[in-house]
Amino acid sequence: MNTIEYSLIIENENEDENRLPATLQSKIDALENHCFGHIDPIEVEECFYAEKWGRVLAFSQQELIGHLILHKRTITFEGKTMIIGGAVGACVQQNMRRKGVAENMMTIGLKALAKEGCDVACLTVDPVNGQDPIKLYSKLGFVMIPREISYEDSHGRIRYDSESMFIPLGSVEKFNFIMESPVTFHYGKGYW
């Protein structure tokens, strides 16, 4: 049986030090294209432009088979300052799916975000991907927010979406506050 190895990479504040080896970067690009090639690149550029805080990679026999992006930012929602984390863009190579790779990457990523002081984590679910990711995230403890969220796109326009899930990390109180508030939750600049 092949073992799957996981690697957590935290980005450095110095952008130059974040450059991954070109061969690894091209494998990530290919894997992302395999998983998200159907998404309009303009939408990706305009909405999913937030800086990465880290990533989780999964390897089988030295080959990249999974990728997860991590984000972190401080926001103020209804007068409360909070640190929100993102564990987004979960992507597993087709022939390695349904073996728990995404669940393991998410668990590693969420643990790292919790350790970093995040109160909650949130993510976007693309309805095009069907119910599977929603089932996976629900199993991990994510809950669909029962109203729209908003975010600022790269042109400064406010956009709205209704497919966002949240999980408590450091603060159940802040999680409940977000979920129960009638006010639109604003992610800030970029829908991750």
Ligand SMILES: CC(C)(COP(=O)(O)OP(=O)(O)OC[C@H]1O[C@@H](n2cnc3c(N)ncnc32)[C@H](O)[C@@H]1OP(=O)(O)O)[C@@H](O)C(=O)NCCC(=O)NCCS
């Ligand atoms: C969504 C995605 C990341 C899931 O990756 P994955 O590695 O297959 O996920 P997991 O294996 O952790 O879990 C998926 C299912 O396999 C099941 N599973 C896990 N280990 C298993 C095993 N050893 N044997 C059988 N089933 C298993 C899980 O219970 C889960 O089942 P469920 O959907 O019925 O709850 C993957 O399908 C993918 O890359 N899709 C395209 C991109 C995408 O849509 N990303 C999500 C963006 S929101």
